């Protein structure tokens with residue numbers, strides 16, 4: 001069984017106090033609790049401060065491009081259904097440039113977990129507004145305050161068919177670890193949004209800001225309308241597993257006896273060739 | 282006896298033009314003829330002129346031909362759109378109120394016979410109003426004196442599911458067509474001589490690409506529908522689940538390539554297929570594959586650009602994008618099959634090269650090659666042997682005995698042994714950021730320099746079995762016509778025509794490996810020769826590419842056509858002559 005030491009990869013370069021540290025710890029702890037070896041897990045990340053998590057947690061890691069962790073991660077799961085696949089990235093990565101993939105991953109329901117480190121800002125590019133920034137939020141690109149309204153991530157995944165939707169807070173590692181563990185255990189697409197204060201560029205959405213405002217949800221809903229109503233009621237400021245449903249995941253529904261990796265060096269399969277060739281004769 | 286026949290059916294889209302063309306083509310294939318086809322169509326589902334062109338010959342042909350011997354008009358436009366292509370003594374068949382045979386002349390002074398007949402009425406009398414087009418095929422078969430029995434057995438095969446009455450009425454319709462020919466068009470056209478039966482396939486470039494990929498072991502294709510590439514995903518959708526794989530139609534082309542990169546990273550042979558607009562969207566992820574050294578095959582079937590351009594028309598204008606597209610510098614390989622059989626072999630070879638060099642391979646098709654069927658000699662499964670390069674087994678990976686496997690280990694050839702995620706003792710990091718041997722981010726200048734060299738020098742020796750196809754005239758310092766993709770058959774005939782006329786002696790070179798370009802071999806071939814590239818784009822992208830690699834600025838020109846249609850032999854011959862007379 002893996003220990004925390006086994007799961008340590010490259011030396012993190014995040015600012016001291018960054019919420020992303022806690023999320024990394026939550027992922028590591030959940031993997032330990034579930035008893036997985038590092039080689040059984042693949043973390044596929046996008047680009048941002050958050051995206052570096054695939055290099056800092058020592059499992060198989062693929063640090064991809066901005067906004068594309070989800071399509072790469074879903075492909076990874078298709079290529080090897082036995083892998084435990086976690087996609088991760090920031091709010092800009094997932095709800096801005098990559099939001100199309102997020103909606104489709106939600107409805108597709110491939111068995112994997114998507115963890116978003118939501119700091120309501122673009123960290124790595126040094127403090128511009130994000131699709132999660134509040135209306136009125138002042139940044140280097142919204143000098144007079146943000147004129148747009150934020151994306152509602154958990155309502156989006158609930159509304160679009162995700163079968164597990166949860167929200168955590170970097171200020172509560174215990175609850176967050178529990179959520180991540182359950183998300184990984186869930187069979188199907190699990191979406192976990194985690195508030196992760198950016199101590200360097202976001203002076204509004206701080207640890208205290210969230211501590212004062214977050215309300216835990218006792219048990220997940222199995223009714224999408226009720227989950228949505230609750231998310232709305234608390235203006236998205238809830239924590240816990242909000243929605244959970246048992247449904248066959250995408251690969252099971254395909255009903256294919258997957259044989260993705262059997263291709264070996266050597267001659268072509270002549271029997272298969274003869275069978276198919278007939279179509280063209 | 283004649284050795285070749287050029288036949289065309291034209292009409293409004295949605296009127297069965299395609300099915301009639303396909304039916305006739307398949308029948309000609311049954312007689313053992315070599316058949317090339319070309320479909321003209323518009324970017325709409327109903328209405329608009331469409332046609333299906335066939336050339337059938339006793340010996341192997343590679344091009345659907347410039348002319349028309351038999352033209353079947355299902356609408357008024359067919360004649361006007363295709364009048365210029367009519368050969369001397371052609372027969373034009375059209376629907377009309379009464380049966381009339383007329384001797385006519387085209388506006389270009391070509392004599393032809395017009396056969397008007399009440400097709401619908403005759404078909405109704407036979408008992409199957411839908412068999413109208415079968416009567417016309419009977420007329421064509423009658424003109425060419427094709428043996429009836431084979432045609433009848435083919436009718437029985439295709440209408441098998443529809444029952445005995447449909448089969449019988451179609452046979453009656455066919456026989457009626459033959460009888461009408463005997464009565465009204467006696468000896469109008471020389472009968473077609475038939476070859477001895479041979480084992481050949483009748484297949485499109487898209488199907489051959491899917492087939493070749495499947496035989497190479499592909500198990501995963503993710504893509505977004507787009508003409509003229511959709512059939513690749515449609516064909517594989519049908520075949521892959523049978524072998525434990527799948528096709529995924531994903532949300533956009535970015536997802537198309539990213540899913541495939543993911544699946545390849547985790548061990549499957551994976552690909553995506555697209556056309557120009559999709560390739561534009563994929564270019565950032567193309568860089569991801571190049572940087573992270575994940576093998577991937579991208580099939581790009583070119584159509585008329587830019588932007589939405591001419592979505593259902595032929596063009597070869599993505600060359601620059603395929604070779605230079607994406608920011609920064611990555612290793613890549615760009616292949617371009619000249620014929621449909623080459624599409625099969627190159628598809629298979631592309632997966633080998635992608636895994637041997639651990640880089641993206643782009644297979645460049647074009648609409649002409651993708652969507653049209655042709656007879657080809659049966660494929661040889663021994664020709665391409667699957668080679669997964671430096672992919673490690675779990676045991677081999679374990680033998681390295683590393684806590685964190687060095688995915689980007691420096692080696693002599695720049696290619697690092699590749700374990701798969703999921704292998705015990707082979708946990709590793711793959712990255713789009715510049716990285717060290719561990720895959721961890723590194724901005725250290727010396728490491729950067731080494732890594733750049735490692736990646737960019739990987740493809741140096743990369744080569745396919747037949748990077749160049751050369752047909753020499755045998756005369757020293759003759760003119761060299763150079764092409765890529767589906768123009769193979771057309772240029773081949775144009776060169777034959779030029780050499781027959783005699784004023785210009787020419788050879789034909791077709792480049793199948795566009796990048797890295799086999800420069801040494803090319804230089805050997807070109808030497809002092811004058812070069813004319815023949816390409817379907819405005820800028821002469823192939824010419825530019827050759828000039829980039831070789832000092833041929835004073836001796837090279839391009840013949841181009843970018844109107845959405847493929848070249849005709851006539852057009853190439855004319856343009857080459859104009860170029861040469863202007864130069865001398």
Ligand SMILES: Cc1ncc(C[n+]2csc(CCOP(=O)(O)OP(=O)(O)O)c2C)c(N)n1
Pocket residue numbers: 047048049050051066089090091092093094117119121122123124125130
């Ligand atoms: C296609 C592309 N556009 C822009 C960038 C620049 N970029 C890097 S990270 C980033 C935003 C990061 O914000 P977020 O995803 O919220 O992650 P955080 O740094 O806040 O964790 C941007 C815009 C890029 N790398 N790629």
Ligand code: SF4
Pocket residue numbers: 013014015017018019020049050119123124197198199200201
């Ligand atoms: S900039 Fe913000 S998000 Fe990035 S590491 Fe620093 S605190 Fe974390």
Ligand SMILES: [Mg+2]
Pocket residue numbers: 048090091092117118119120121122123130
């Ligand atoms: Mg952010």
